[in-house]
Amino acid sequence: MTGRDVVFALLGVVAVGAGLLVVTTRQLVHAALWLVVSFGALAGCYLVLTAEFVAWVQVLIYVGAVVVLLLFGIMLTRAPVGPSENLDSGNRWAALAVALGTAALLVTVLVMGFRGTKLNDAPQCPDAASCPAQANGSAEHLGEAVFRTWVLPFEVLSVLLLAALVGAIVLSRTDLASRKDR
Amino acid sequence: MHLAFPLVTAALLFSAGVYGVLARRNAILVLMSVELMLNAVNLNLVAFDVHLRDRLHGGQVLTLFTIVIAAAEVGLGLAIVLLVFRNRRMIDVDRLRSLAEPGRATAAEREAVK
Numbered sequence: 001m002t003g004r005d006v007v008f009a010l011l012g013v014v015a016v017g018a019g020l021l022v023v024t025t026r027q028l029v030h031a032a033l034w035l036v037v038s039f040g041a042l043a044g045c046y047l048v049l050t051a052e053f054v055a056w057v058q059v060l061i062y063v064g065a066v067v068v069l070l071l072f073g074i075m076l077t078r079a080p081v082g083p084s085e086n087l088d089s090g091n092r093w094a095a096l097a098v099a100l101g102t103a104a105l106l107v108t109v110l111v112m113g114f115r116g117t118k119l120n121d122a123p124q125c126p127d128a129a130s131c132p133a134q135a136n137g138s139a140e141h142l143g144e145a146v147f148r149t150w151v152l153p154f155e156v157l158s159v160l161l162l163a164a165l166v167g168a169i170v171l172s173r174t175d176l177a178s179r180k181d182r
Numbered sequence: 183m184h185l186a187f188p189l190v191t192a193a194l195l196f197s198a199g200v201y202g203v204l205a206r207r208n209a210i211l212v213l214m215s216v217e218l219m220l221n222a223v224n225l226n227l228v229a230f231d232v233h234l235r236d237r238l239h240g241g242q243v244l245t246l247f248t249i250v251i252a253a254a255e256v257g258l259g260l261a262i263v264l265l266v267f268r269n270r271r272m273i274d275v276d277r278l279r280s281l282a283e284p285g286r287a288t289a290a291e292r293e294a295v296k
Contacts, residue, residue, distance in 0.1 A: 005184070005187065009187060012188070012190075012191035015195060016194045019194075019195050019198040020198050022198070022211075022214055022215070022218060023198050023199070023202030023206065023218070028208065031211055031214055035217065038195075038221070042195075042225060045225060049188065051228045051231070051232065051242050053246075054228055054242050054246065054249075057246055058224075058249065061249050061253055065253060066217060066253055066256050069256055069257065070213065070214060070256065070260070072260070073213075074210055077210065077263065077273055079210075086274075087211060088205050088207060089205060089206065091204065094204070096205070098201075102196070102197045102200050103193060103194060106197065107190055110186065110189040110193055111186055114184075114189060117185040117186070117233075118184060118185065119184065119185050119188075119229070119233055120233050120234070120235065136235075136239075137228075137231075137239070137242050141239060142243065142246070145238055145240075145242075145243050149238045150238075150243045154247075157250055157251070160254060161254055164254035164257055164258050165257070167258055168257045168260075171258070171261035172261045
């Protein structure tokens with residue numbers, strides 16, 4: 001058990017605990033704020049796994065944009081600020097059973113399949129001096145990968161984002177529907 | 183570090199997301215649970231990318247793509263939720279039953295009628 005294990009285990013416990021609070025808390029706004037904690041801990045997990053660029057993107061997009069968007073949604077649907085009783089539907093116990101079954105199945109399969117497998121990320125070069133100083137997931141390496149190998153998916157994704165933008169604007173404009181009615 | 187650490191964390195986060203999607207009534211909380219599930223998948227992708235030492239960095243690049251798609255999904259989902267709220271004045275997913283078969287009223291519907 002190295003220091004890295006301990007740090008990762010702590011961050012994982014924080015992420016899972018905050019995730020559980022997101023799905024069980026009785027206050028809508030608190031759910032969004034626990035989501036920030038969970039995503040932040042996951043960004044820490046990415047850092048421990050040497051994927052630093054993904055970690056910063058996670059902080060920027062999830063914590064910065066997605067949670068703010070969700071808070072806007074909570075605000076615009078006039079959700080009560082205090083605790084509300086009817087956030088859980090009637091099939092809670094069935095949902096709990098399904099979730100526990102999923103957790104048991106996935107954890108059993110993964111632990112049986114990968115028990116004893118070490119994370120294989122030590123630098124793979126003959127002597128330490130000739131190793132590249134930068135980590136695996138630095139912005140430089142990922143930028144090269146995105147703009148050399150994965151250029152086509154990247155461009156397709158930009159078109160998808162544009163389509164989502166136009167769709168969101170069309171859905172949320174109120175004057176489009178009324179003009180058609182006239 | 184053992185590979186099992188990130189995998190078990192991801193599995194537990196995914197199950198929390200499954201519970202949230204099935205048990206929550208508010209549509210925005212359902213969206214939040216979907217985000218939790220997407221994040222669990224991202225953690226798996228990053229862990230296996232680092233473990234397999236992918237020279238093309240397929241796992242991490244796919245994680246970036248998933249994050250972008252999740253952002254687009256939340257934007258569109260919230261637009262739809264706001265539209266539903268504008269028309270119905272509520273966003274409880276188990277009371278939005280206009281696409282259901284007629285005849286069988288659920289407990290939630292009987293409660294809503296009362």
